[in-house]
Amino acid sequence: MMNDKNKFAVIDTETTWGDEVMSIGIVIADSRSFAPLxxxxxxxxxQKNHGGMYSYALYAGGAVPDMECSRDAVIEDVKKLLTLHxxxxxxxxxxxxxxxxxxxLSYLEWYDxxxxxxxxxxxxxxxxxxxxxxxxxxxxxxxVDSIYKMLSGKSVYRELHNALTxxxxxxxxxxxxxxxxxxxxxxxxxxxxxxx
Numbered sequence: 421m422m423n424d425k426n427k428f429a430v431i432d433t434e435t436t437w438g439d440e441v442m443s444i445g446i447v448i449a450d451s452r453s454f455a456p457l458x459x460x461x462x463x464x465x466x467q468k469n470h471g472g473m474y475s476y477a478l479y480a481g482g483a484v485p486d487m488e489c490s491r492d493a494v495i496e497d498v499k500k501l502l503t504l505h506x507x508x509x510x511x512x513x514x515x516x517x518x519x520x521x522x523x524x525l526s527y528l529e530w531y532d533x534x535x536x537x538x539x540x541x542x543x544x545x546x547x548x549x550x551x552x553x554x555x556x557x558x559x560x561x562x563x564v565d566s567i568y569k570m571l572s573g574k575s576v577y578r579e580l581h582n583a584l585t586x587x588x589x590x591x592x593x594x595x596x597x598x599x600x601x602x603x604x605x606x607x608x609x610x611x612x613x614x615x616x
Contacts, residue, residue, distance in 0.1 A: 425506060428507060429447065429505075465488060536597055546558060563579075564586065564593070565578060
């Protein structure tokens with residue numbers, strides 16, 4: 421269970437027009453303070469050359485990848501980073517997307533930040549006038565952009581769609597929601613595989 425660990429990871433991927441991963445951002449965070457402790461930014465080759473909706477953001481804001489190489493080399497480095505920090509829990513906004521694009525990390529526990537952020541009972545900043553289902557989930561307006569603006573009060577915020585900056589902003593969403601890491605247990609989409 422994730423509360424046995426002192427750290428967790430937030431991950432984000434950006435994909436090509438052909439639905440291949442072209443960049444990965446990952447941030448290791450402290451489970452109590454939600455402070456970032458380590459981060460990596462990867463650009464995958466040759467996938468980055470295939471183009472995608474957010475290709476323009478690969479180097480946005482002067483972003484410099486820690487590695488720009490093959491998927492195999494990137495995944496090996498990601499696994500080393502997670503092992504170094506003893507991380508078994510990965511968080512992502514709309515985690516099913518990232519989980520589906522990173523089957524090499526399917527042995528870990530995966531949690532969905534959106535399942536917390538989009539529900540009235542877990543996000544006190546959702547206006548009482550917001551259109552929600554009976555379950556409390558917003559019917560619309562629960563993208564990273566919308567939720568970040570809602571929580572921060574920054575109406576001019578716009579998601580960059582750079583995999584590293586997005587992970588930092590998703591971590592910030594978790595911090596602004598103000599819940600202890602254990603409360604995210606219900607957002608789990610994939611339990612870690614343990615070896616006998």
